[in-house]
Amino acid sequence: MGTFIARRLLYSIPVLLAATILVFFGMTAVTDPISQIRLQPNVSQQTIQNIIDRKHLDEPVVVQYGFWLRDVFFNQFGNTALGDQPIWPDLSRAIGNTMQLVFISELIAVVLAVVLGVFSAKKQYSFFDYATTTISFFGFSVPIFWFALILQALATWFFLETGFRLFYTFGQSSFAPENAFIDRIQHMVLPIVTLSYVSIATYSRYQRASMLEVLHSDYVRTARAKGVKERVVTMKHALRNALIPVVTIAALSFGAVLGGAVITETIFAWPGMGKFFIDALIRGEVYTLMAWLMVTAVAVILANLVADIVYGWLDPRIRYD
């Protein structure tokens, strides 16, 4: 198992390097820092010249890439173009806040989706099955931002009607709360519901499909013919196999979840990576955006690594390859 992880980590290095190329040259092809800065009011010619010198913008693009790469790996992504502020402190704070949201909502999503999927498959064509199918079809069809707005409207309406604050619709914490933990939860519930809803819709479909397939497989028939209890057949023989595709989907969806976080955090003013990204986009802060893209690339690569490890644990065929 140790060598397996080491090998996967080594394999991640070229992927990471390729990601830097994609991010830097992609961004350069789309825009350049100076033209974005020129859009801002009150920027003096001197300031611009300073930026050009500092970021080596008068050199060939490949050289600029080299300097950028140095900043990425040795200077914690370096500084912003305008204002010369270090990027990492704000970004790392945002990462922490986003990870709180994303981890909790993904955990809830995976667990709920597995439960829903397994029950739907066991009770195929039952009322429960149709109900979860309908709910997940809505999950594919409801725009996430609109769903968030509806939640926000309902929470606000509830507060206005009853005078009681159940959930906050804005920010991460109140000013001087009585109980910081409960206050945090009151702030987190709505963004988490928003984020996990779409994931539940997707994962539960996969869980249902793979469970159905496994339940009709030969080895499940063998288990039944052995005299194993149906509950054990489902939870031991079938589920372990049926989890394998769902793990893949959850890992592959990690990027999409971070994308969903961009929208969710913007609406709920959660000070995480999503909001950080939109702010940078509005200001046209190219270096901040590139730092953000690299961080998410690393996060996605790590998510895939975790998925591979879980995989190897679930499926002996992979472990020994």
Added chain:
Amino acid sequence: MTDQQVRKDDEIAEAQTQAVIDSAHLEGLEIKSLTQWQLARRKFFQHKLAMTSLVILLLVFLAALFADFIAPYDFAEPDVPNRSSPPTFEGQHYFGTDKIGRDYFSRTLFGTRTSVYVAFIVASVSTVIGVIIGGVAGYYGGAIDNLLMRMTDLFLTIPFLAILLVLSAFLGAGSPVRVAFILGFLFWTGLARIVRGEFLSLREKEFVEAAKVLGASDSRIIFRHILPNTLGPIIVNATLTVAAAILVEAALSFLGFGVQPPFPALGVLIADGQDSLTTLWWLATFPGLTIVLIALCINFVGDGLRDAFDPKQRVK
């Protein structure tokens, strides 16, 4: 599905194919695709949910297409005396009006038109690109295939929405056509993978081998023999892409980086209603419901199509 079931379905499919062949009296390779199409059409027409969804969709699309004639008000012209009106049949403000008196039913109609227009461009552009790239990779294999697969892998490491936001913000300039093409140029990866897989397996089939032995050119083999057999998944994917494109364009526009005013788009309308969620609730509600309705119907149609094209699928 048990192996018995699968075998059973195959038998049924064979029997049906046989029946169609008997009645059609056709010869050659055309029979295969013809009968597949007939089977698929029959299965689709029997799919009640998909058919209902298709009818609703067509009505919505027609209403959007003829918005100029149907909309009771202009898109931007305010009905000043009826500002902030809730939904009402008097004065024909079915979806209410906003703070300056613009009619939201009309705005939703025009917004739908923009969003659907964008989504169709996205689906067309991405389908063409996806089929070409997936087909080339699947048919020729080797280095091209490898390069393509590594590229799509790489694209997966960065959140799709983030790439879209960056491109749309810097290149989109708020115009529907630009935004549509940006989306189209990025939506093809899923389809390319599907087409690649189909091509990979089909190029090994006997009838392709036979065509090769007979000296058919690559392009003839691709267009006459392989492509017709992959149309099912392509059509399903293109359909689902329309739904995905509507949702993504709405999100971009809502965040302010997609279609921007003065162009009407559903995401823009929802963003406009965001500030008065609890007071003028109808502003965000109706454009949002319109998106849900369209996306839901397309997903149902896509599901019906998938069932119809899937030879193993049992409709219950």
Added chain:
Amino acid sequence: MTEPVLSIRDLVVEFDTTDGVVHAVDGVSYDVHPGETMGVVGESGSGKSVTVMAALGLIQIPPGRIVNGEVLYKGRNILGLDEDELRKIRNKEIAMIFQDPMTSLNPVFKVGDQIAEALLVHDDKLTDDAARKRTVDLLEMVGVPNPDRRFDQYPHEYSGGMRQRAMIAMAMANQPSVLIADEPTTALDVTIQAQVLEVMKVAAEETGAGTVMITHDLGVVAEMADRVTVMYAGRVVESGTVDEIFHNPKHPYTLGLMMSLPRVTGEMQKLLPIPGNPPSVISLPPGCAFHPRCRMSEGRELCRTKVPELVEASPGHMSACHFPDEVAIEAKREASVTGLEV
């Protein structure tokens, strides 16, 4: 003659599908005696598997439905017992071996644990250690080399033949009285087939179990079976001792099966497939289900209109043909045309 250990009586099983009701099994009966092997043959889709799966309550209901019949195990009807009682019979009393050893073992569990599970579910007092010991013995018995090491391996580390041996070990774990083998060798290489059949023979002899050997392969029947049941389109068309069936067939379908066997005559290999395809079990042809493909029927009224019943054509030899005695004449004619001996 001994009492049958397993007796299937007039079993009728149907499946609901969108295209109509599938009459998968339509009044099938056969007996299995202790220590004896009953060979069940017939083309694909003739209902061989569904018969035995229904007997053990292993078909899915719905879409499946057991319409009629009895399955007597040691004289007691087990058809329609509740799940918990059936569970106690499975593997412990009646064990099954399936066709495809590649897919019949769970890929994520160790082979040894899967065999031991068969012991553990039927004996609450058995310790894990004891189960392991017994499993290693079983693996040894079926001829798996290094059984102690093999215990801890996963199915993908086993070859096809080894997996089928493991399946046999699993089936023999509780010394069942009936062993049902559903095409146990179809998926294996010819060289491996003989070995696996040998292991099955030994296993059956050791436990004194009655065996049901389902197969397409008349060669396997000749080798293994004492008596034979021939099925066509969900019904039994002929049954009798293996000698009777091979030397004196009383149904044209059986004859057809034998003519379609590949065999070497001198230097030439001849193969005479039965013309046409098995009928759809959704809408059977009227009259004898086999008549559209029958060489002997020649459009006779009786064949087209009346379903032949399974009756005794000679002592202990049942046939569902209107003209059982013509089969011998037809067999001679075939032999003279093809130079083959029946």
